[in-house]
Amino acid sequence: MSDLHPSTARVRDIFDDWARRGRAEGMETGHGPSARAGIEHLDLGEGSHYLDIGCGNGYTLRWVSAGVGADGRAVGIDVAPAMVERARALSSAFENVEVLLTAFPAHPFEAGTFDGIFSMEVLYYLPDLPGALAEIRQLLKPGGRFACVVDYYAENPESHDWPEQLGCDMALLSEAEWGAAFEAAGLEVVAQERVRYPLAEGAEPGWKQTIGSLLTVGQRPS
Numbered sequence: 344m345s346d347l348h349p350s351t352a353r354v355r356d357i358f359d360d361w362a363r364r365g366r367a368e369g370m371e372t373g374h375g376p377s378a379r380a381g382i383e384h385l386d387l388g389e390g391s392h393y394l395d396i397g398c399g400n401g402y403t404l405r406w407v408s409a410g411v412g413a414d415g416r417a418v419g420i421d422v423a424p425a426m427v428e429r430a431r432a433l434s435s436a437f438e439n440v441e442v443l444l445t446a447f448p449a450h451p452f453e454a455g456t457f458d459g460i461f462s463m464e465v466l467y468y469l470p471d472l473p474g475a476l477a478e479i480r481q482l483l484k485p486g487g488r489f490a491c492v493v494d495y496y497a498e499n500p501e502s503h504d505w506p507e508q509l510g511c512d513m514a515l516l517s518e519a520e521w522g523a524a525f526e527a528a529g530l531e532v533v534a535q536e537r538v539r540y541p542l543a544e545g546a547e548p549g550w551k552q553t554i555g556s557l558l559t560v561g562q563r564p565s
């Protein structure tokens with residue numbers, strides 16, 4: 344992975360460090376409810392080919408593995424070597440799961456490879472979002488779907504200082520702008536919703552309960 348965009352190199356270093364410090368599993372727990380909601384929209388079945396862009400520790404690959412079966416495939420890609428190492432270690436017993444180190448939109452796949460693509464809390468880090476969405480459309484089979492979840496978006500003011508906290512660039516889009524970006528890339532928006540998390544017993548409601556994660560689902564026209 345030579346010639347990484349400087350902001351992607353910064354993001355790689357941040358999440359490499361998170362993986363080394365055991366924070367990938369915290370993301371798995373913290374993102375679980377909205378990731379499940381997103382994957383439900385993909386309508387995966389026996390034989391489906393599934394891709395998770397920025398897969399972290401690879402938890403969604405293991406979720407979908409049994410459903411896509413021996414004729415299917417669950418592939419994760421991530422730019423952080425320690426995340427890839429973690430995802431491979433946790434997925435070693437899953438024969439149809441594969442994890443690759445690459446900085447999307449760089450990838451080794453042929454056009455029209457995937458029935459369903461998912462990405463959770465990743466796309467706003469990409470320096471060229473329109474280009475990345477166009478590449479996702481290319482990777483989908485006709486009729487295939489892309490489910491994208493973001494917590495950093497205009498309607499969630501509590502997220503607005505995350506770029507400063509993390510020390511990296513992030514693209515702040517509104518709900519309508521996410522929808523428009525999908526459409527501009529040739530992905531028809533078939534669903535857009537806020538996923539609100541259940542309140543843990545005794546806890547005060549926060550933005551996850553009141554504002555929620557933004558899920559946008561796009562479909563490559565048949």
Ligand SMILES: C[S@@+](CC[C@H](N)C(=O)[O-])C[C@H]1O[C@@H](n2cnc3c(N)ncnc32)[C@H](O)[C@@H]1O
Nearest residue numbers: 358370374397398399421422423446447463464
């Ligand atoms: C906030 S974490 C989310 C991880 C995972 N999706 C989850 O829900 O736990 C963002 C992940 O995206 C990866 N990432 C960021 N930019 C990427 C890129 N251009 N290509 C591939 N992975 C990327 C990071 O390394 C990191 O693992």
